[in-house]
Amino acid sequence: MTVSPASTDIPAPFTLLEPYGPFHELVGPLYETRRNGRIVIGMRVATKHRNKGPGMHGGMYFMLFDTAMTHASAQVRPENAIAVTSSFSSELIGAAASGDWIEAEVEVLRTGKRVVFLNTVIRRDGPDGPALARGSATFQIVERRAA
Numbered sequence: 001m002t003v004s005p006a007s008t009d010i011p012a013p014f015t016l017l018e019p020y021g022p023f024h025e026l027v028g029p030l031y032e033t034r035r036n037g038r039i040v041i042g043m044r045v046a047t048k049h050r051n052k053g054p055g056m057h058g059g060m061y062f063m064l065f066d067t068a069m070t071h072a073s074a075q076v077r078p079e080n081a082i083a084v085t086s087s088f089s090s091e092l093i094g095a096a097a098s099g100d101w102i103e104a105e106v107e108v109l110r111t112g113k114r115v116v117f118l119n120t121v122i123r124r125d126g127p128d129g130p131a132l133a134r135g136s137a138t139f140q141i142v143e144r145r146a147a
Contacts, residue, residue: 042103090135
């Protein structure tokens with residue numbers, strides 16, 4: 001994967017997150033770390049992420065939410081299962097612009113045999129930066145089908 005110039009200034013200890021497929025190759029690169037036992041997915045906002053104005057497109061917030069919560073769900077699901085988004089809600093609170101570092105920190109609230117409940121906050125400039133969006137989701141744990 002080619003790393004765009006906008007993504008060269010990545011805070012430690014984030015490392016490159018392998019894309020989940022062609023969509024993530026298009027919108028990425030994305031980066032991951034753990035903070036206080038929680039999954040954190042970060043990205044440098046690039047021009048390609050903007051809407052017509054200077055701010056990041058709302059769909060990019062939702063992509064970051066879904067990717068971060070999917071990644072966190074994958075850490076707590078059984079090995080022979082997959083986690084599938086079943087419900088999702090969010091609020092956009094602030095705006096990110098090209099060049100901003102933003103990150104989604106996921107809190108796994110509860111993990112059951114068939115469901116995972118999660119909350120996530122997207123912030124600019126690290127864990128103490130301003131909140132830009134918050135979201136919650138429920139993921140269903142589904143047995144992986146044989147290929």
